[in-house]
Amino acid sequence: MTRWLSLSCLGLVLVCLGLVVSGCGTAVDMEDVGFVVALGVDSEDDGKVRLWLEVAEPGMGVESLAKQETLLASTEGDTLYDAFIKLETRSSRNLTLGHVRTIVIGERLARAGLRQAVDALMRDATLRLKAWVLVTPDPVEEVLSLSIAGQPAGMFIGSLMQREAQRAGAPSSRIVDLVTHIEERGVQPLIARVGLARESESAGGGGGGAEGGAAQGSASGGDGSGTSMNLSDMFVLNGAAVFKGDKMVGWLDARQSAAAVIINSRIQGYEFIHKLSADGDESIGVNLMSAHAEVSIPRECLADAEKVEGCTVEVKVNGLWGMRELISDDQFMTEEGVVALNKSISVRLKRDTDDMLRVIQTELGSDVIGIGEVFRQRMAHSNWKKISGEWDTLFQSLNIKVIVNVAGRRRGQILRSLSEDKAI
């Protein structure tokens, strides 16, 4: 008893000593914390880095939950951290990155390279590694200052991305993925694109392929809100930015990025309108409920590093789809009809995928679909070491054969569309 008494006394003394030495703890009260919910970076004309921080104001009571006040602070500095220091010295609160949900990167900086910008973020212990990273062709300030239905931009984009995380609408691009893929040779970063929907122009990509049909991809604009909203005040997740290392090299449009996402990961949803006839009168609303891709590489390519160049790689996409809308005279009520429909949709998906492959293989030369990673996983480490350095050029030489095979599973609640003929 005396033993533990004396020891607890000793412990107490040590604790008190610690209190004295450390200056009474480092507790920071909640109201003294500046919660950064979104972070934007871009580069300026003079090569400096401009940093935007969207800081949420602590709210009082119930009304604050409906409408979140935020403050968008911005400054420029030689580096990202330089700008951060400047903002911190001007803030009355301790800025913490622990609540950053969204990181918006300007296209200019993305094209110049992210290596330096990411460094400060990754060194921060509080940063959420699961924060979303998006690239925008629009001015970052405009994107971040947009607030929808009382929700600040950072939170809103975060929710959009969260919803798309398992779907093909946007690549699920978290900061940790960006960082990992910058370093990994076998797969390049594919980062979601966020833009502002403008009434005047149809939402399209700034770079690579803003081709026909892009309008269908802007699925995630502002659904969920019942009231009428001005479409110009909307975010659009539409397409993706293709990186080569830390530098952005171009855009994929919505269809291409969806094709890339399907190959990259197991998805659980991708909605699109598929035209059944050339003139566009007949169409079907498709929801790809699940899809995943399998990559098969011939043995000899894996066994011999020399044979990788020009190797034929087979990408097999399997999926299940459901019918959400049918505008057609043919109701596809026969087995043959369904098979034909499956084939037609598969062909469309294959066309998208081939289109995407064309862009990333020949135009951009960046392996965002991770074929190289598959090589790394399956071949001997020594072989991979030989080819990893020149993987980007090898990837361009690959002959990627895409086989899409989707099957219809769901028709919705009705068997047939409404008929004009009342006599039925």
Add this chain to the structure above:
Amino acid sequence: MARTGSENDHIRTGQFAVLVAEIVFSTGFMAVGSVIATISESAAWLGTLLGAAGGLIVAWLCGTLVRLYPGMNLPAIADTVLPKALSKLASLSFAAYCTWLLGIGSRQFIIAIWIPFLESTSPLTLALVASAIIAYGASLGIEAIARASMVFFPIALLSIVVLAGLSVPVAHPARLLPIIGAGLPELGLTALITSAYGTECIVGLAFVSHLNEPSRAGRSMSWGVLVGMTLMSAVLAVATMLLGSQGVARVMFPAVEAARLVGPGEFLERSEVLLLAIWFSVGLLKQAAVFHATTVSIADALGLRTRTPVFIPLIVASVILSLYPTTVVSVLHSLKLFQRYTPWYALALPALLLTASALRPVPAEGRRRE
């Protein structure tokens, strides 16, 4: 404190296994990845699992020793089988090993709390709190530490299971391919490096005299090594699946980084703080056990009757040891030194004692049971 770590302490074999597992696992697992992922890349976890072999050999040797000389701690065994000077050397080297382990463990532990967890708190504060708890635990004796470990270690084990479970939605199992990583030689090297953690089980030789069933010491020690190394390997596998092998090699504490990536949905998405808190609890207990072993072994090596004279200086020493070396680079360097040299020592010591006991001419009073 007069009756230090009472002589009547009894630990059951199950508790001994948990203690050993805790010693093997608790502080090493957080930082081990960054060193070995650069060597064997995606197979770092497999290397860790293979590294258990070293620990198992040491456990077997120790078990044999304890069976031959039940109820004795290492210095006593050394006194029995070795000539006087050599036995002193063995005891002193064991004490030095324990001290080294204490130092490197404390330093890693404090850094692991400080850098990812409590950036703004001074490391001295953390060291003071940690040392107070460690010293308190050590003063209560190994029995109390063993019992407390029986409470906290299952929680830590559960936390690893939770970590693995929560990582499922975000993990890429394919990142563990190719299975043998950068190649077989690299895998072997990794196993050799990680066996430094497995062989930490030799610390158990400081407690074996308290075992209620000395004949099963070897088996429970092996179980401890297996469980500890499996957990370590599991954490590494999860980290590799989440971050990729390059990601693991890049960060200071892959386990912490892995924990930062998992979370049960939006609510409590930063569960890493909770996981870390749980891991710190076993870390503290491991340090307490090593502290206890250190005091006992130093006292025995110096021929002191109680460990009281060693106690206070060692508390001060452990505070200092947990603050140096100051830079992370030199901490990593000392970690590498530890990984390179200690497995050999841990193998050599029991092997030497066993050889000596086999060569001993007449079975004296030491060989009670044959």
Add this chain to the structure above:
Amino acid sequence: MSLLRKLMVLGRGRRGADGKRSRRSEETSRGSGLGEREIPARIDSIEAEIKSLFGERNSDVIMRRVDLWTCPEVHGLLFYIEGLTDRATINAFGLEALMHGERGPVTSPLPRDPKLLVELIISHLLPAGQVSAVDDLNKVVEKVLTGEAALFIQDTRQAILFEAKGWEHRTVGEPSTEKTLRGPRESFTEVLRTNTALVRRRLKTPDLRFDGTRVGVRSKTDVVVVYIEGITDPQLVEEVKMRIASIDTDIAGDSGIIEEFIEDSPASPFPQMQYTERPDRFCAGISEGLVGIIVDTSPFALMAPANLPTFFQSAEDFYDRFPFAGTLRSLRYVAGLLALTFPAFYVAIATHHQEMLPTSLALAIAGSHLSVPFPTIVEALLMELALELIRESAVRMPDPVGQTMGFVGALLLGDAAVSAGLVSPIMVIVVAVTGLASFSIPHYSVSLAVRLLRFPLLLLASWTGLFGLTAGLVAIVLHLSGLTSLGVPYLQPLLHTGDLFKDVLWRAPVFKHRLRPGFPRPQDRVRQGSSNRQWARDDQDKEEGADGENRVRE
């Protein structure tokens, strides 16, 4: 009080004039009782002697001179203490029988021989159950002080003691601190015999032992060590008896005092003995091999060895059906942990790990804390302190007032503090949840420990965040690991993973408790036969057999 001092002086005087004995031996002599003292022959001198012992003016010391009706020349003195004796008994057995007999005289004249005379009076005149003749005045005084009456007969130098106990006492009532919805409603009282009877009624085995002893030089409190021969580990019984025997104190008025004298680590915040006022609970413990201690004048009986899980068991656990009882018990552990750590956890998160909260919650907390002038830790300490004050004052109030005061105080204080901007609403919620949780710990003594330990944890948490909290918890568990109760480890049942869900964290069905818990090292571990619910198994077998036959027929 003066009486005892005089007795002691007398006793010492008899032993001789060696007044220079060491203090130590003097102290031991205090407990060992008094020497002998002859009874004077004459009634007058007896009366004078008693008066000198008790003082002249003790109004409750009754000395009544009687002359036997059979032979009025025999003078006697009836000596008793009013209040300790039952008036009806005294009247019937003492006065009436001696002075107002209706039977014819047995022998006339009465024998002159004092011994024969006393025997005759015992056998013919005193119709009481427990009667004895004593020739030591000190012993007479001692007995009279426990409620017997003494009859001195002139010239015999003897006193006849007869049982006349009958003091005012509380009747067996409902337990007030261990209330249950279901189960017996009897509770121990302040009277030892009532309590032992309550136990006997539940354990009708001849193996039940009540080994009595006395503690307290002045209070002479009866203490009974209760155990069952053949179940309880004799070593435990010996240990308890040894520890009780070693108590050397003046007054031991309650089991709480005895507990503090004999527990392993009095400085620990955790109790190492359970106390209960429920005879059913007490008997359950005794039948599991625990050693019980019943103290006269205390309605709380002690049981040892205790361990942490026993303090999370409620009497009701075995009266409700097991799925609910088991779940509630698990809930109590959660409540205990919550009561211990919740405020500290909140403070740690709010001041060190803000990134851990969901953003909206973090912003709400920050918003609610905007107007609060104190740092979070001060706020928490203030509220906790207020809660403790309310609780303490509510305990001291009469029952209905106390309850109202608890509620009203908490509500008013919380609301006022929030609207005055002194504390944030979230802190009120945290403290309220903590308070609720600590109320659901069934044992007051553990709930006290939890309340006490909450404060250091709060400080540690505000100082070094969750690490501090973890360190504090590790320290507490280490302390508990080192703690023993009668030498039995305090955490033992928690460390036996096999029994964990039988009667520790959860409660298995009653018929599954085939063995007694192992921690008190019972001599006989088997509590139930294995034939329980055999009929259910038989029925099942029969049904299966019938099914099989049916199938065969089909």
